[in-house]
Amino acid sequence: MQLRMVVSFHFRSKEGEVVVLTFGMASVTDIQKSGSHKLIDALLEKNITPFVTLFHWDLPQTLQDEYEGFLDRQIIQDFKDYADLCFKEFGGKVKHWITINQLYTVPTRGYAIGTDAPGRCSPMVDTKHRCYGGNSSTEPYIVAHNQLLAHATVVDLYRTKYKFQKGKIGPVMITRWFLPFDESDPASIEAAERMNQFFHGWYMEPLTKGRYPDIMRQIVGSRLPNFTEEEAELVAGSYDFLGLNYYVTQYAQPKPNPYPSETHTAMMDAGVKLTYDNSRGEFLGPLFVEDKVSGNSYYYPKGIYYVMDYFKTKYGDPLIYVTENGFSTPSSENREQAIADYKRIDYLCSHLCFLRKVIKEKGVNVRGYFAWALGDNYEFCKGFTVRFGLSYVNWEDLDDRNLKESGKWYQRFINGTVKNSAKQDFLRSSLSSQSQKKRLADA
Template sequence: MKKLLANRTNHSHVIEGGRGRGVNVWDGFSHRYPEKSGSDLLNGDTTCESYTRWKKDVEIMGELNATGYRFSLAWSRIIPKGKVSRGVNQGGLDYYHQLIDALLEKNITPFVTLFHWDLPQTLQDEYEGFLDRQIIQDFKDYADLCFKEFGGKVKHWITINQLFTVPTRGYALGTDAPGRCSPMIDERCYGGNSSTEPYIVAHNQLLAHAAVVDLYRTNYKDQQGKIGPVMITRWFLPYDESDPACVEAAERMNQFFHGWHMEPLTKGRYPDIMRQIVGSRLPNFTEEEAALVAGSYDFLGLNYYVTQYAQPQPNPYPSETHTAMMDAGVKLTYNNSRGEYLGPLFAEDKIAGNSYYYPKGIYYVMDFFKTNYSNPLIYITENGISSPGTENRCEAIADSKRIDYLCSHLCFLRKVIKERGVNVRGYFAWALGDNYEFCKGFTVRFGLSYVNWDDLDDRNLKESGKWYQRFINGTVKNPAEQDFLRSSLSSQSQKKRLAC
C-alpha cells in the first residue's frame, strides 16, 4: 500500500490566485456574493499564490517523498476568453509546463484535472455554461489543446471533478458558483430553476466528459495515458436499521447520489428509480450518446469525506421551495434514531449544524463501487479534514485531529483492499497546504503544510505532514504489521512536547 501513496493540493482557483489569468465563475461569484464565499468575506484573488510560489510547493512535496501530485489546470489561465478561437495565453501554458517538468524531475507523477469548477466567466455570461450544450464543444477544444501541450508528459487525466457538485450546489442551492437557483430557495440567485436545471447541467457534464474521453482515445492513444472522472462519494446508513423504510431510504440515496452519474457511465442510462421519480425533468440519452457515455473511463477518482444516516422524507415536488436533491425523498442526519453521532467531529457549524465523520464509510464506499460497477480501477483523489482558522500557529501545526482522521481512514482503506480485493491504485490526501476554501474562505485549514497568511513564503509541514511523510516512507521494519491506527501523537510525552 505504501508504494501507492501520493499527495495532492487543491485546484487552481484556491491555490494559484488571480494573477495572470482570465476571470472565472468563482471570481464572479465570490465578488458578487462575498457572504457566500466565507464568513471572512474574502476570495481567491490572492490565496497562497502557488502561481508565483510553485517551486516552494514542489520542495515540500519532495520533502514528503510524495509519489504523485493531483492539481487542476485553470481553463481561464490557458484560454482567458473561454474559446480557443479567441486566443491562447502562452504564459499560462509555460507555467504548467514548468510545474509538470519540476514534478517529473522529482519522480512525482502528475494527475491533471481539466475542470475543477472554474469555468471562464465569459462562457457563463454567454450561454450559462454547462446549462447549454455549447459547452461540450468548448470543453472539447480546451481539452484538445491540453492534450497536445502536456500529453507527452501527463499520463493521468481527470476530466471533471465531482460530477455531483456543480449541478447541485451551483444550480440547485446557489451556494456555489455560478449561483443559480429558484427564487424561493435563495432570492439572491440571479436566475434558475432548482427542480430542472441540475439535471440538465449533470447531463451536459456527462456528455462533455464522454466527448473528451472519446477525443483522447481516438486522437491521443499514442500518448498511452489513462483518463477518467472524479466522483464525490458518501456512505449512507439507515437512521433506524430495524426500520425497512430507513433501509430503503439509504439504498435509494445511494442511487441518487452515486447512480445518477455511475449508471450512465456504466450502462448508458439513468437509474430506474430516478427515471420513475424525476420523470420528464430527467433528460434522455440518444442511442449514440448512450454508447459514448457508457464505459467512458479508464479509472475512477473517488473523493470521500463523510457518511450520513438516511430516513424517508416526503418529496415536496412540485413546489416553489423544491430542489433536485429532494427527489430522493430522504432526510440526511449525522445522528441516528438513538441519538448517537457517527463518530468524531468533522466540522463545527453553528448555523447548519455540526458534521461528524465515520472512517469505516470509506470501506463501504470502495466495496460498493467494486460490487456494483465491475471492480473499476480506483484512485482515492481526495480524503481529508479541516481545522479551524482561528487556531494560533502552534495549535495549527500540532494538528492531531488531521492525523487521527487520515490514519483511521487509511486503516479501513487497507482493510477493504485486503479483504475485498478492491482495485485501489493510489491515495491522495487533501490537501498539500492551507489555502482558500470554497464557501469557507480562510476560516478553515485543510493542509498538511502550514501557510502563514502574513508571509506566504512561510510554508512548513505540520505534524500531520510529518506523520504522512513517515507513512509514505514506510519507516517501520515490517509494513505488513504496521498499526495504521496509532498516531504519532498518542503518547503523553509527545503531546506535552507539542503543547502550546
C-alpha cells in the first residue's frame, strides 16, 4: 500500500499559508520511499504550514480483513505503531497533527447504515444489499469507543515520546447545529439538545470528562461501552486543539426510538427526526444540495456561530481550527457555470461573516479557517458527481485546472485579511448586499 498525501484545503494567516495533508496508514518502506518528505519540504520553502491527518477513513484492507479494523481493540496498538512511525519520520517538520477526521462518521456511516467503508450494518437495514455483515445497534458504539482510545493513545505517545518536537495534536469533529422544529414546543427544544448530546457529546464528553453523556448512558444502556478509570484518564483532555468541520444545520423534533427492532440503528437512539424545514414549512436558508431522491438540503450560515459558541461554553474554551467549511455544486454544470461559481462565494462569505461575529462577540478561540476544498476532488459517497473546489478540475484531463471565481474571491479575502484585518469588509457577496442584510442576520 502506498502512502497517500492529499492537499485538501488551505488558510493563510499572518504566519503564512496552511495546507492540510492526509496520510494513509502505510508501512515503513512505503513511507521512506514516498515523496512525502519532498512535498513537506517544498511546502515549508513556500512558507506553507502543513497540517497532517493520520486517519481520514483510509484503513488498509488487510486490517479490515484480519480483525474488522476499528471494531477490534487491536486497532489501538496498530494505530499507535503507525503514528509512531509518522512522528519519527515527519515530526521535525510537521507541528500540527490531526489524529482522526470526523470521529462521528466511520461509526455511523461505516457501521450503522453501511454507506461508507467498511460497509457494515444489520441485515434488515441493508436495503441495497451492500453490507457484508454487522449489527447497526451495537457496532457503532464499539467502533466509536475504540476510535477514542486509539486517538488518546496516539496523543499520549506524542506528548511523551515526541514532546521535544513541540507540536500540537488533536482530533476533528464533524459538527452541525440543531434548532427546535417548533421553537414554542418544549419537546422540540428537548429534541434539539438531545441531538447535540448524541452528535457532539458522544465524543466531547469523553474527551473532556472521560465518560459518555448521561442521556446516552440512560438510553443506550449496556450497548454503550464503559471506560476503565485508567482509560478515562487517558481520554479526558487528549487534545491540544479541536478541528471543527461545519456545513449545515437541521431542525429537530421528537421521534420514537424503535429499539429493539431489526431495522434499528444507533443513529435512532436520540429519538429525533431531523429536517431542513420547520413546523411552519420554512426552509433554513439557501439551497445546499439538490437531491430529488432523498430530498434537498439547505444551509444556515448562523449555525457556525452557534456551534463555535457551544463548544466554547460547554467544552472549556478549546483552541479551535475550522478544518472544513464548504459548498457542493453538481458536476453536471458546464465548465462556464462551474467556474462562475457564485453560490460558493455566497456560502463562504456568509459563514465567514458569522465566524468573525462569534469571535468578536463571544471571544471564541478560533485560530484558523480552512475552506473545503482547494480543488475539485473525489468525494466520499458521491465520487465525481459533485464539486467542492475553489479550483476547477477537468476529470478527463487532470492537468486542466482553473481557479474559479470563488477561488479568486477567496484570494482577495485572504490578502485583505492579512494586510488590513481591521478594515476587512469580507468582500460581501450577493447574500450580504444592502437588500438582503436583514435576511442574512436572521439566517
